[in-house]
Structures are given as structure tokens and as C-alpha cells.
Amino acid sequence: MSVKEMRAIYGEWLAAEMKKNENIVVIDADLARANGTLSLRDKFPGRSFDVGVAESNMASVAAGMASYGYIPFIGTFCPFATRRICDQIAISIAYAGMNVKIVGTDPGVSAEMNGGTHLSVEDVGVLRSIPGMVIFEPVDGVQLKSALPQIAAYEGPVYMRLFRKVMQPVFDEASYKFDLFKADVLREGKDISLFASGLMLPEALKATKMLAADGISAEVVNIHTIKPLDTETVLRSVRKTGVAVTCENHNVIGGLGSAVAETLCREYPAPMRMVGIQDRFGVVGTLPYLMEKMSLTAENIYTAAIEAVKLKKQEEPS
């Protein structure tokens, strides 16, 4: 099991991969030290560099390099990797069809002491509406390590929402089989589907125990790739359970909850609840404080699940 910081796993993978694949380049905007990519400068001069505090330029420079066959990995904090450079991602990268990987760190409440200005409640929503974007958020180091080669091999823009520090291991390295475009069913259940991403997966798993005490069998699905959503797995689960709760470290508008709701509305209307940041800006604080403050705990998931299950029962014929 990997207990390294996520940024260390990312940086080490880049260092190894850049030796093999000379097309990979890394561009930072004065956050290489924070994001685990600073040591690449000495190892790969010319292929790992900084544009300074100029995120827009970083995105478009990356697009220019991609037009020569390079695969740029660009990085900064989530809000600056998305809302600040939304137009550059939309036009220079996505519209132009450039193979650029955008790595945003400190998603949602993991901005912690940087506070509300850095607490991205909207990054997934901003990018999800841009055609062709792939949006990925790992839950642990094993998944991250499995995902990086697939992200690099995929030809097109990818946004990775990366928690920088240690994430509690969820997957077993020896047995885990990862597919970038397939959701992972971690726990089978029959009464409710919990769809969780990133930091919220351990909370969802905790909530299953609370629900079990009430006799509710919860299925837990990790949606690591929010776009394109693995609608097949989502629908298979909800067709079985009849009700869904989404769990995300993001505004409930525009992110995982919206993606699941769009799918259910279209294919299999079912009651659902969204656990996430309830359309408000963040504040400063520690991670446990912010998870509590922004309603991102197992208790919040449990409460939402109980409400959702009741909705399902109301709909059932008597």
C-alpha cells in the first residue's frame, strides 16, 4: 500500500516516465515546489520549466508545445488551473484539440489554510462544460499510479484534480485493475447507490456502516472520472437500488452530482440527493474543520441517504 504523498507519487512518476518518453514536458507557474515537480528541473533541463506567476501563458504555451507533438503536464492550484484560465483551456487547448494535461492541486476543502480564495468549489463545473475535457480525481496513491500512464497515453486534454498530501489507501496495489473510463464498484448493495469521488470516498464507506445499522444496504461506487461519466455503471447501480446519493468535494452545482443527475434524468429518473458544498464559498481552516463546516462528512452522507431512501419508498406503489 502506498502511503506517500500524492504529489510525491506524481513527481516520481513524471521523473521515471520522462526518461522513457521524451515528449513529456512539465510547465509550472511558480508552484512546482508545492506540487512536487521542482526536482524535475535538474533532471530534465529544457523539458521542465516555469513561466512564473502567469497561468494563462502557461496554458497557451503548453498548447503551442503540444502542436509539436509534446505532451505538456501543466500545474498550479485548482482554482488557477481552471476558473482563472478557463478561456485558455477552452480555446488554446480544447478547441484546438491539444494534448495537454492540466493538474490542479488542493481541490475544494483541501485548500485548508489558503482559505476561500483558493478553495475551488467550481473547478469541475467550469471545465465539465467544455467539450472534450476529461476530468479525473484520484482517491489514493494506488489509483493515481494506475491512472497516470493511461492519462499520458490518452490523446487529448485531461484535468486531474489532485490532493497533494497523503490519502488513506483504499485500493490494493497488487489486485487493483484501473480503467480511466470505468467507475469502480467498491461495495455491492441493494438499497441505495452512493457515488463518491476523491476525498469523499472514505466518508461514503464510513456512511455504509451507519446505514447498515439501520438495515440499509448501500452500494459504493467511486467515480474517479467525472467526465466522461461511466453512465453504464451508474445506471446499472441505480436500476438495482432505485435511489442515489452523490458525494463530492465540490459545489453540488456543476460537478459529480450534476453529472449523475443529468444521466438519471435522461435514462432512469430516480430520487437522489447531493452531498457536497451547498453553493457557497469556502473559508479558511483545517481539513477536518472544513469538511464539517462544508457538510462533507459521513454523517452528512448518512442523513442524505436516509432522506433519499424515504423518497424512494414514497414512490413505491402501496
Next chain:
Amino acid sequence: MADNVFLEKQARKIRYLTVREIGTLGVGHIGGCLSIAELLSVLYFDKMNIDPANPKKAERDRLVISKAHAGPALYAALSMRGYFDEAELWTLNKPNTCLPSHCDMKRTVGVDMTAGSLGQGISCGVGMALASRLRGYDAYVYAIVGDGESQEGQVWEAAMAASHFGLDNFIVFLDYNRLQIDGFTDDIMSTGDPAARWGAFGFDTQEVDGHDVSAISQAIGRAKRVKGKPSMLILHTVKGKGVSFIEAAGATNHNMILTPEQMETALAEINEAAGCELS
């Protein structure tokens, strides 16, 4: 090296075809197309190391039109170089065209970079010049920036980076026609003394008559001899150059209607200047 008479003739032809393109549609970004006809002639018929038979050749010179609304002028030059049939020009902005107003490398053979949201193209150009150098290519990346476009902050982020990285394979042209959609650039948001500003950002700068093919050609030659820094060629131009009523329209020629009669009047004036019937 191509002779000046030939390059002037090609510039007039670019102007002629651009007017026909936009006139056939009835409306378009005519002003900023006509102001760069001489530059495109020098680039595509003299300076750029390109092969229309092998348009994706890796080790080629490349151009980014950051003021990408000048696409129609580029399309005229590309058709003249044989990238595609001239008949394509009359499909500008029509359903299923490969020639949209703003340059799109996925749609148009010969277009080296997509742009359209002002300020981004020059940044992409910096990335291209970095990539070209990293690949070890003996090639240049050219970029054309508008003076109104220079009000975008990203232009200066790009300028800072080009200078910081010492990109002497990066040659930028400023289409200094002093007009933008809402009026005179000096009135809307002055871009000051471009030579002083670009110089302060670490560029080698030259002031050039943007309608003199010989002057443009010499300036590019000089820019190629500059080592260790990028070049900025400030092209003094006239928006709508070559057609008197379009020039007289001033700021409104950025995107203007051309009636069939106006198109004929414009084409006749370009023919008269050429001293022959262009087609």
C-alpha cells in the same frame, strides 16, 4: 530571395482575393486583413521555409496569426501557395466550410495554430518556439499581433516569457494600424510607444513600413541575425489598405458589410493599382 516586384504583385493578389472572399459572403473582417497583405506576401512567397506538398512537415517555419480574425487574408495566401484550391475561398464562413473567420488548424490545411480569443495566439507562439528549439529544428516561428490585441494582459505574459527564454527563433509582427473596433487605439486604451514597451520587455525592435515588401523583407533578415532574444517588428500599417472607401471607413472597417457593388468597386481599385486585371 524573391524580387520586390513579384512580392508586391503577390500582395495585391492577396488583397484582391481577400476582398472577393469577404465580398462573396457579404461581410467580414476586411480592415485587419488588408493591413497585413504585404507581410503575408513576404512570409509565404519569400521567407517561410514551407512545403505545400508536405504541409505537416515537422521542421518547417510556422505562423500564428494571434489576431486570428485576419484568417481570410491568410487563406488567400495559402490558396496562392497551393495548399488548397482557390474555389475554397468562396466558401468562407458558409456551411461546412474549411475556412472559418478565425484561423483553425484542425479545419484548414496550412494553418499552423488555432487562435481567436485575443492574446492567446502569441502565447501559443512562445510554446511553439520553445518546442521548435527543443526539437533542434533550424526553423522560425512567426506571430502576428494586433495593436488593439496588445491591450490583453496575456500578450505581455507571452512577451516576458519569450524574452526570458531567449527565443531568437521567434519573430513577432505588430500590425500597428492604430484602430480597433471602438475607435482609435490611442483613444480607447493607448498602447503607448510600442518600440519602447516591447524593447523594455526584452525584444529587439524595428520600426517598419508595413506596406513596403522590401522593408519587411530586410527587417526579417535583420531579425534573423539577432541572437539571444526575440524580435518585434512594428509594422506601420493602414487598416483597410488598398481600397480607399474601406480605408475611409476607419474603425468601422474592422468587420464591415461589402455589397456586390462595393466589392466590384474595391476589386477595380486593386486592379488599377496593380496595372493589370487580377483574377
